[in-house]
Amino acid sequence: MEYSIKLYHGSTTEVKEPLANVGRKELDFGPGFYLTKDKTQAENWAKTLAGRKKGAQAILNTYDFDLAAFEIENYCKRVFTEYNIDWLDFIADSRKGKGPWAGLDWIEGGIANDSVISTVDAYIDGFITAEQALDKLVNEELRHQVCISRQEIIDKYMVFVSSEVLL
Numbered sequence: 001m002e003y004s005i006k007l008y009h010g011s012t013t014e015v016k017e018p019l020a021n022v023g024r025k026e027l028d029f030g031p032g033f034y035l036t037k038d039k040t041q042a043e044n045w046a047k048t049l050a051g052r053k054k055g056a057q058a059i060l061n062t063y064d065f066d067l068a069a070f071e072i073e074n075y076c077k078r079v080f081t082e083y084n085i086d087w088l089d090f091i092a093d094s095r096k097g098k099g100p101w102a103g104l105d106w107i108e109g110g111i112a113n114d115s116v117i118s119t120v121d122a123y124i125d126g127f128i129t130a131e132q133a134l135d136k137l138v139n140e141e142l143r144h145q146v147c148i149s150r151q152e153i154i155d156k157y158m159v160f161v162s163s164e165v166l167l
Helices: 039-052 067-071 087-094 114-124 130-137 150-159
Strands: 004-011 033-035 058-066 077-079 106-110 144-148 157-167
Touching: 004 033, 004 039, 004 067, 039 058, 039 157, 058 067, 067 150, 087 114, 087 130, 114 130, 150 157
Parallel strands: 077 106
Antiparallel strands: 004 058, 033 144, 058 157, 106 144
């Protein structure tokens, strides 16, 4: 790999062979395998998941991703670099079941986590306008996530490195 990045997946299981295009359609970026560049974020998510299941362990899975090779291919990618109207409408449409992610292989951008979701929900429910929602989101730190929905990308560009049980 010439230019690789580390990606992390927080879970309650070791995931040596990730599967794309699985999961719930109403997630931020639709069904797929979710990762992040932020190790701490993945660790916290793993601990959250483990806390929801009696006897479960928090596990951090680490992968090398060949970004240089991936970027020269013509995959359908969507990247959100900030919380903006495009991101807000994408998340809202996804949560409404409209499937804005259909046909996309790689979606990258901010997470609608606990500190953001109440604003997104208020926008979806019509209690606030897009402008009001964005005013609230402007001070939120963008929490990174990637959703890969094409198995070929995982198989071709991503290599499992390790898993670690978190305490």
